[in-house]
Amino acid sequence: MAPEPVNVNEFQELARQVLPKMYYDYYAGGAEDQNTLKENIEAFQRIWLRPRVLIDVSRIDMSTTILGYKISAPIMIAPTAYQQLAHPEGEVATARAAAACDTIMVLSFRSTCTVEEVSSSCDAVRFFQLYVYKRRDICAQLVQRAERNGFKAVVLTVDTPRIGRRESDTKNKMIQPKLKNFEGLISSEVDSQDGSKIEAFIKKNFDDSLSWEAIGWLRSITSLPILLKGILTREDARKAVEAGVAGIIVSNHGGRQLDYAPATISVLEEVVEAVGGRLPVLVDGGVRRGTDVFKALALGAQAVLVGRPVIYGLAAKGENGVRSVIDMLKNELEITMALSGCPTLKHITRNHVMTHHDNLNFSKL
């Protein structure tokens, strides 16, 4: 028997062993030459810590509040599509794990389990991610169903007017699973025989004319707070503030959309500075260690979201696998805080990390 994983990276290999190649490639892959995918991880590895000593760390409190909801640690579950391709229990298992770990799950608009199945399976705080279709009436129905079923926020993904070029999906002719949420609303059939069926579906149905006007429309159909996911520049961060959204998620979609989009951790501070405390800023992309969470917080994020590790945990061990992934990251964050002299999240400051830039400017610290 394979030894139990001791860190979240080790779940990736377990997932690779159990998943059909087509699905594993879909989950693991990025756009084109996958530079952004790699850089999301490597940019974290270039940031070093500045630990402080002789501080009482006998009690560590990792809890925080996101849009008023208290969670046990600043580690949330990113929206990822088609989770039943990873495990038969799909998003229901992930939601139960989120509840057990006392964190927030963001359910993908392209989930395989329904909004109702997920909401009746546990009492986790859940946010609902939205893609905007040309058929906005369908989106409105889904958002309203999510609101009725107790979802607490809408996460509007803004980096996918079109799908990035994921070449392994093209080669594998990636399938497009049927989604029960949309039964009777939209057909999942696509004409093309070749290439990725997901790509063909998106080409046909996603609204690539989406613009800032969509936020007004979204407000007209729901009273839920709106987070924008996929912001990478100070310019767009300022526009998000002006648009009056409730928060920003700095994200490059896990390197799956625009290759050569910057690593999220490398632009986090730019976005945080532009926002100037007016909105909470979250970040995702490449978070694989508690030290990564710590670095993101030191650079101004309120919390991180985790995508692929959750899928790998789910594929390898279902709900327990997702719990292990979140628990591992929490345990690693706890020890990082203890060894850096930070008993609470408020103690984590910009001075606890040095970036490449700081290395050249030590006198600033």
Ligand SMILES: Cc1cc2nc3c(=O)[nH]c(=O)nc-3n(C[C@H](O)[C@H](O)[C@H](O)COP(=O)(O)O)c2cc1C
């Ligand atoms: C298999 C997969 C499916 C995804 N599906 C969605 C989705 O449906 N909606 C969305 O906004 N983001 C989606 N994402 C992006 C994630 O929410 C997140 O931004 C990204 O995975 C973070 O990077 P990480 O995987 O390195 O943690 C998906 C990512 C993966 C890997």
Ligand SMILES: CC(C)CC(=O)C(=O)O
């Ligand atoms: C339907 C897809 C666009 C889901 C997604 O966001 C992804 O695969 O990255």
